[in-house]
Amino acid sequence: MKRVYNFSAGPGVLPEAVLKDAASEMLDYQNNGMSVMEMSHRTPMFQKIIDDAQKDLRTLMNIPDNYKVLFLQGGASLQFSMIPMNLMKKGVADYIVTGAWAKKAAAEAKKFGKVNIIASSEDKMFSYIPDVSDLKISDDADYVHMCDNNTIYGTKFHHLPNTKGKVLVSDISSCILSEEIDVSKFGLLYAGAQKNIGPAGITVVIIREDLIREDMPVNTPTMLRYDIHASKGSMYNTPPTYGIYLCGKTFQWLLNLGGIKAINKINEEKAALLYDYLDQSKLFFGTVEKNSRSIMNVCFKTNDPELDAKFISNAKNYDIVNIKGHRSIGGMRASMYNAMPVDGIKALVDYMKIFEKENLK
């Protein structure tokens, strides 16, 4: 069996222990004579799987009791619609645009009400996080929306925006479970699973109970109502059962490691290995402002696109794959989610050193 260092931005690397466990249980889950995939979601066996997954996520993120945890379908993209449809009461929302996804979220919200872009870093190709300490928050805003970690550009908020009392909504798809966060500061948090949690096809939504409305417009699709999913424990209809089981396994893996504090220490160590090297390199440089750096997605380049292409192409010789940057900014990107071992970053930095030695003129 071969395993590579997979720096994909998502779907991305998953913990090897989780995959091994899943493989061993594929035909017979805990002596029940069937795969989790073959289980009715209305059985006590599956109920325990989803209950445990929720309980473990609550423990990991220290989620207060007045928040619901939902396992939904449709990715963050469906949340781009559900959030304004469910949270806009006065029909106004403020969006902070720090990347392509935040921009897409804002564009989708415009279908359902008035959207004010209260901050943006598009002027410099989203290479920084704008100052959000004193924004022009709309008086009648139902919420303020941000995207915490910007996967494409490799930026991350290091201070939460001052929303001046308005509800804060955050897309944490590419940083969930990578560091401790204070859930109580948010009205709604959401994340596609396919980066730090599990397979694509699950979206985790953490929503403060008082934001769950029942007085929705009559023509709201049932599947797009948080109140329906919340009242049915994420089982209004058949949920993506196997994906939820795998998310649960990742939560267990994290708890066994020591929780978020422990994984964050490893993540900081991994990021330091790469950023420290970048900061002294004479060939490679990081593409974002230092105080906006992400520890999950690290974007870097040389000054020569041909050299970048060579670096990307030769990486496979070191079992390093999916290191190419997003087409919109070029260069390289190393996505270093929780499941990426420290050895992966060491292998990458070693390769960069060799490449620098060979190619620096």
Place this chain on the structure above:
Amino acid sequence: MKRVYNFSAGPGVLPEAVLKDAASEMLDYQNNGMSVMEMSHRTPMFQKIIDDAQKDLRTLMNIPDNYKVLFLQGGASLQFSMIPMNLMKKGVADYIVTGAWAKKAAAEAKKFGKVNIIASSEDKMFSYIPDVSDLKISDDADYVHMCDNNTIYGTKFHHLPNTKGKVLVSDISSCILSEEIDVSKFGLLYAGAQKNIGPAGITVVIIREDLIREDMPVNTPTMLRYDIHASKGSMYNTPPTYGIYLCGKTFQWLLNLGGIKAINKINEEKAALLYDYLDQSKLFFGTVEKNSRSIMNVCFKTNDPELDAKFISNAKNYDIVNIKGHRSIGGMRASMYNAMPVDGIKALVDYMKIFEKENLK
């Protein structure tokens, strides 16, 4: 390793060969050094997986070229909204109500336009399929909706409704790939994967191209537009990659078996084993009209609910599980999807014979 005969109505039994294959590739897909779950959907590796899945489904169902095949999320329940949102141009649709799911689909459609219930079998607890040869089709109906196989009650249409030229839309969640169908007779077919295809979390939609609208109301959520998914090859956003891979494996398994004609022969054989026994039993009886019988879901009872409970409870001694009928009708239900081996039905009938001998007074 233990395997049982799993008669679950869905999620249900999957082909053992598919599960074995998936387990063996869990950590390393075709020497790529990663699980399919860890693959970016924007890689050639995954593109081939989704392309092959689509190609194989087209072959199996003989889908004409003027139909798009979409792999979506949200289950049949999200289709209950998407169908009227996308297909209602004049704002009217006719629904045939032959079960709880068809009824739910009609109720959801009412949010988006006028719905006429043109036939129903609710008067007799959905135990039959009404005569649909000469329905009162609405002049301005955009489509006629049916649910082909009714999972809860064990009924199945054996003749398509005469729609008098209107577009026919059918929910084939619990009978897709179990028998040959003429796709060209339908405008749209849809099916949740978790019965005859793969894991929960994928919905297959087969839609005639001329029904895909671009002139949608501006406040339609992007993820609920067929035109978006069709133009992006089901990858507008990250699709449920692992589920699509497993669906593809099931399609391959069916092709290797000889396709739909071959599996249908086996399904008919399985159904005959159980129905023939039921028809001569002095203890058990089928609950639906003979000419409305499903070969996928067989509902039966004794005349004594306590005896039913005893039958269900003792079944596990014969490795027969999930044989309990839906709570709305009680009794027993044997869901016999493609992946249920003939031996499973033989084991069930053998158990019924023993039970009848012991309990017939």
